[in-house]
Amino acid sequence: MPHSSAPAAGSAATRPRASAGHGGSAEPGGSAEPGGRSTLVVATANAGKLREFQALLADLPFDVVSQTALGVTSPEETGASFLENALLKARHAAAATGAAVIADDSGLEVDALGGAPGIYSARYAGPDADDAANNAKLLSQLQGIPPALRRARYRCVLVFLPAAPATTPTVAEGVWEGQIALGPRGRGGFGYDPCFWLPDLGLTAAELDSHDKNRLSHRGQAMRLLQQALAARCRGPKSGGPQP
Numbered sequence: 001m002p003h004s005s006a007p008a009a010g011s012a013a014t015r016p017r018a019s020a021g022h023g024g025s026a027e028p029g030g031s032a033e034p035g036g037r038s039t040l041v042v043a044t045a046n047a048g049k050l051r052e053f054q055a056l057l058a059d060l061p062f063d064v065v066s067q068t069a070l071g072v073t074s075p076e077e078t079g080a081s082f083l084e085n086a087l088l089k090a091r092h093a094a095a096a097t098g099a100a101v102i103a104d105d106s107g108l109e110v111d112a113l114g115g116a117p118g119i120y121s122a123r124y125a126g127p128d129a130d131d132a133a134n135n136a137k138l139l140s141q142l143q144g145i146p147p148a149l150r151r152a153r154y155r156c157v158l159v160f161l162p163a164a165p166a167t168t169p170t171v172a173e174g175v176w177e178g179q180i181a182l183g184p185r186g187r188g189g190f191g192y193d194p195c196f197w198l199p200d201l202g203l204t205a206a207e208l209d210s211h212d213k214n215r216l217s218h219r220g221q222a223m224r225l226l227q228q229a230l231a232a233r234c235r236g237p238k239s240g241g242p243q244p
Contacts (some may be wrong), residue, residue: 008013037061038163043103045074046122048190049202053102054221058205062100072096082106082119087169090159102226106156106218108192110138110180112145121192135184135195142180150180150184154196154205156218158226170229174221178205189213 040062042053050066057064067074075092079085082105090103091160107121117124125133142150155177159169176196184194186206193205198216205213212218 004053037063039065039099039109041067041070041072041093041097041099041101042063043074043089043101046190048125048217049104050221052210052214052217055210056220057102060227067093067101070097075215077105077107077119079119082155082173083159083171084172085119086157086159086171090161090169094164094167097162101161102158103144103161104156104158104219104222105152106154108138108152108196110142110150110152112149112151113141115143131191135192138180138195139183140194143204146180149181150197151177152180152196153177154192154218156222157218158222160230162224170226170233172222172229174218174223174225176216176221 032229033111038061040057040059042050042064044050044053044066045068048141054064054147070094075088077085077088079088085105086103089105093101093103107118109115109118114203117134121134121135123129125137129137156174158174161167161169162238179197179199181195183206184206185197186194186208188208188210189206196205197203198205198208201208205217208216
């Protein structure tokens with residue numbers, strides 16, 4: 001991948017934006033398999049997202065399987081927000097499988113583009129666009145914009161649905177601040193990672209190893225918040241505090 005100069009270092013926060021759990025004291029998993037593990041369906045056809053989910057969920061008592069492996073196709077994303085699309089995908093996979101489901105909707109928000117590509121990140125250059133085409137359109141749209149005005153963020157909304165008959169979701173959100181580089185750098189990750197510049201590190205997201213990316217990323221942040229919400233949900237009313 002060709003290397004180009006990237007924006008000069010500046011301030012970039014790496015923080016969770018929000019988390020919220022919704023529901024009562026239903027068990028977060030579903031019917032357990034022998035050995036106390038239960039099936040968790042990841043509602044995505046994106047191989048890069050699936051790899052990240054498998055790494056982020058590795059220490060939890062789930063057998064993680066993609067919806068694609070179960071013959072479930074992705075629904076049309078008709079929501080007007082990341083949350084609406086994540087809920088749509090989670091409910092679609094849950095209805096098709098009866099298993100516990102985790103779904104996300106995520107994307108890139110660029111200030112100079114009024115928050116675009118946003119919920120259209122995966123199809124920014126067209127319905128059949130690949131990562132290279134989306135990145136090329138992004139850089140074209142920002143041509144002539146100086147580094148100081150190329151601020152951007154990745155946003156991820158995660159939804160967890162327990163196995164049927166439970167239907168109440170738990171929701172968490174993570175945000176990863178950065179800038180858009182002047183050209184792609186690195187060969188790791190997926191999506192807009194080669195163009196997502198991290199000023200404090202002097203690297204793009206595509207130049208991080210998978211461990212560091214999962215530690216810093218919007219999806220990693222959202223997953224940690226989701227785990228906290230699920231732990232609180234498991235405790236139920238005995239925790240003495242309001243339930244997520």
